[in-house]
Amino acid sequence: MSDADEPLLRVEHLTTVFDLPGGPVPAVDDVSFEIRAGETLGLVGESGSGKSVTAVSIMRLVQPPGRIAGGRLLFKGRDLLTLDERAMRGVRGADISLIFQEPMTALNPVFTIGDQIAEALRVHGRASRSEASAKAVELLEAVQIPDAASRVRDYPHQLSGGMRQRVLIAIALACRPALVMADEPTTALDVTIQAQILDLLRDMKSQFHLSLLLITHDLGVIAETADRVAVMYAGRIVETGPVRAILQDPLHPYTRGLLASIPGGAPGRRLKAIEGSVPSLGALPPGCAFAPRCPDRFEPCATQPPPDVAVGPDHQTRCYLYDRVPLKSDARPTDAVR
Numbered sequence: 354m355s356d357a358d359e360p361l362l363r364v365e366h367l368t369t370v371f372d373l374p375g376g377p378v379p380a381v382d383d384v385s386f387e388i389r390a391g392e393t394l395g396l397v398g399e400s401g402s403g404k405s406v407t408a409v410s411i412m413r414l415v416q417p418p419g420r421i422a423g424g425r426l427l428f429k430g431r432d433l434l435t436l437d438e439r440a441m442r443g444v445r446g447a448d449i450s451l452i453f454q455e456p457m458t459a460l461n462p463v464f465t466i467g468d469q470i471a472e473a474l475r476v477h478g479r480a481s482r483s484e485a486s487a488k489a490v491e492l493l494e495a496v497q498i499p500d501a502a503s504r505v506r507d508y509p510h511q512l513s514g515g516m517r518q519r520v521l522i523a524i525a526l527a528c529r530p531a532l533v534m535a536d537e538p539t540t541a542l543d544v545t546i547q548a549q550i551l552d553l554l555r556d557m558k559s560q561f562h563l564s565l566l567l568i569t570h571d572l573g574v575i576a577e578t579a580d581r582v583a584v585m586y587a588g589r590i591v592e593t594g595p596v597r598a599i600l601q602d603p604l605h606p607y608t609r610g611l612l613a614s615i616p617g618g619a620p621g622r623r624l625k626a627i628e629g630s631v632p633s634l635g636a637l638p639p640g641c642a643f644a645p646r647c648p649d650r651f652e653p654c655a656t657q658p659p660p661d662v663a664v665g666p667d668h669q670t671r672c673y674l675y676d677r678v679p680l681k682s683d684a685r686p687t688d689a690v691r
């Protein structure tokens with residue numbers, strides 16, 4: 354593989370545990386995926402599946418009792434887990450930024466939005482004090498906030514939820530990072546505003562040449578926005594593939610269930626949610642974590658977690674229904690199917 358083919362971020366065997374009184378709980382369990390230059394990877398799964406912990410782990414912002422217990426985070430070929438904290442502070446915001454779910458709590462109520470954008474620029478030495486306010490207006494214009502030159506002096510509470518989310522996107526973009534992770538960026542918003550924010554993210558992605566990790570529990574959002582999809586269940590990635598393959602031919606029973614539960618998701622199927630809920634991560638069944646809810650489970654499912662297998666070009670899943678070539682940890686999916 355040439356350097357040009359090297360993904361922007363390669364997450365390898367990432368494991369993040371919470372040390373709780375009852376024992377360590379693996380919120381992210383041996384997770385591997387890659388984000389390529391210029392693509393949008395959708396990370397999807399029900400609430401509690403480990404999506405936010407994955408993003409926070411990539412930023413190395415896991416708070417105790419959580420800790421990253423293993424794996425590698427290769428960003429532009431460099432393992433973020435080996436950086437000292439000072440170097441990591443240089444990466445956060447400047448190379449990789451994270452847009453949190455809740456736009457109200459992510460902004461500081463006592464500073465104007467212009468000051469908060471300017472601060473993001475100054476922290477990374479991207480603008481002097483005098484340049485920063487002009488750049489803040491430019492960024493507000495980029496995220497299509499009307500009348501940016503005067504809104505820049507507003508405090509967060511003076512803005513609507515949708516406008517606050519635009520400000521957070523402006524802050525995330527301020528230092529021109531290569532990777533933006535957006536954690537449920539539209540979940541707290543009204544449906545019409547959701548569509549506008551997704552449009553904006555798509556525009557920003559092409560205008561700023563970003564790669565985007567779009568985290569959502571909503572496969573409908575993924576369908577409209579992502580190039581590839583990683584489906585997460587109980588701390589593990591259970592299926593990855595191109596968005597079209599995942600939507601037209603979902604293979605993992607969990608992905609099928611997610612798809613059947615979105616309106617218009619699977620033609621001819623009845624709209625229904627997957628029965629049951631994500632099991633407690635501290636007490637997962639010994640085999641496939643989805644087995645207690647799986648309509649297709651059979652005898653091997655209870656023994657040990659299924660391996661990752663290649664099921665099509667760039668498409669892989671972890672399920673005993675598919676017994677093709679198990680992936681070696683360092684093999685690319687396409688190598689295994691050729």
Ligand SMILES: Nc1ncnc2c1ncn2[C@@H]1O[C@H](COP(=O)(O)OP(=O)(O)O)[C@@H](O)[C@H]1O
Nearest residue numbers: 371378380399400401402403404405406407634
């Ligand atoms: N601060 C915490 N303390 C203990 N456990 C946590 C904490 N944060 C997350 N977890 C565990 O990690 C799991 C995944 O959480 P999260 O990544 O927030 O899920 P998602 O974003 O997919 O909804 C939770 O179900 C919980 O078991």
Ligand code: SF4
Nearest residue numbers: 641644647654672673
């Ligand atoms: S491994 Fe078995 S229980 Fe798990 S998703 Fe596949 S068929 Fe269902």
Ligand SMILES: [Mg+2]
Nearest residue numbers: 404405406536
């Ligand atoms: Mg979350």
